[in-house]
Amino acid sequence: MTQDREQTGGTLAQQMFGPQAGVYAQSKVHISDDSLESVQKLTAPITANGAAPYRWAVDIGTGAGFTAFAMAEVSENVVASDITQPMLRQVRRISGERGLPNVGLAQNAAESLPFASGSLDLITCRKAAHHFRDFEAALDEAQRTLRPGGSLVMADTVAPEDDALAKWQNDVELRRDFSHVEDRKISVIRQLLADRGLEVVGWENERVYLWFNDWVMRTKVPEEEAQALRREFQEASHELKQAFQVGEPEEDGDFLFSFPVWVFRAVKG
Template sequence: MRANHSETVQSQFDPQAQAYLQSAVHAAGPDLLCAVDLISRSLPHAAGGLVDVGCGAGHLSFAVAPKLASVVAVDPSPNMLATVDRAAAEKGLANIQTIQASAESMPFDDGRFCVVASRYSAHHWLDLPAALKEMRRIVKPGGHLLMIDVEGDENPLVDTHLQTIEILRDRSHIRDRSPSEWARLITDAGFSEIHHQNWVTRLEFEPWVTRMRTSPERIAMIRTVQREAPSELRQALAIEDDGSFSMRTGLWWAKA
């Protein structure tokens, strides 16, 4: 019997919690610096709480926790949450709590948080519109949404190839959303005053596939897609001889 999507996500990420904690791409970046700045300016004096939905190894939680009264890190993976608990204790971040739950259904009262946030997780969510509406439910009136994720491309040629190599690398991948898709989804969920910015992020090929335990057969398929890609794609993704390439990380900040 084949696994469903939730089981696939669990099997992909549960064994790799430590690898994601140590991942340079996930542990740093201008998006994290921007997130801390936005939260510092919007919630001065460490007021209020934040929920980090699909927290993974906890890098967003760790970055913003010193600026907030409390952070709740939510993820369906028990091993990811255990990794967050250990790392938070090592960093002396006693205001981080972990809870196992999916993005589409979280055990919180309406309007509990000042900020609802997620980083590098939404492209795995089975029902992104439902998850955003759930985030809208649990944020206070006048609170904020912070979403950070890999961007899909507005150009169909580039987007098709990007989604292809993503799913070959990671069976739990669903879709990288383009900026226009994000704007529509965030608006439909009930948020407004959307601010968007993005950054180029280089992905070194070997750590990128190793982190997800991509099989040799799938790695070969990715390399074939890259080698046979038209020149427009090679330029757009800055594909290098060893398979390393660049995409964009997008950040969306909106008001409830």
């Protein structure tokens, strides 16, 4: 199945996100949420005179560009970079509407950045890393392209440290989105950063609250699978329901749940 999809053109991410670019451009949790506020907090200007502290910033897995737009306020130049061309068209449209002349575009994989070694002051990445085919290669590229003292700021869904809970979360994520790769444990991400000399200097622990119907609609889950997933949540054990804050269904069957999110700033030594 995976192989067939890879063969019919484009990466799984391109096949998932290309047709859905317009939906993501209007998605409330992408336009703004706690994770974007945390990215802004962790990238807040640190210079004494309040000048834009970043000359070159790159937002990887930019989607419709909402994190890149926020970074345009604290950076001289921002490159909004994504593997999916239709997403970049949304970035161009919205940045035009918002009047942001310092936002450029680049189509590339996070695992292969078209920037010189040591050239970037800031790399951001929000709600995207769990889709990257090779997360470690993406971290290698961030490490290579950041200048010494440059920052990597990432916000993404993470998995609980408990193995069974982590497996359940990744299983439902994959059934809902065939391009899902992995929600990793914070302990795993910390080790991968440490291995690359990226020191975590600040972080926020959050939750992303999701309405089930909206969550399955965004990725166009077939009705039968959506019903199976609905049962999976509603008939889960007490422990699972607590861990993912699965709410009681409303009259229309919709319900709220949440996944853990970690936002961090790591500095290259």
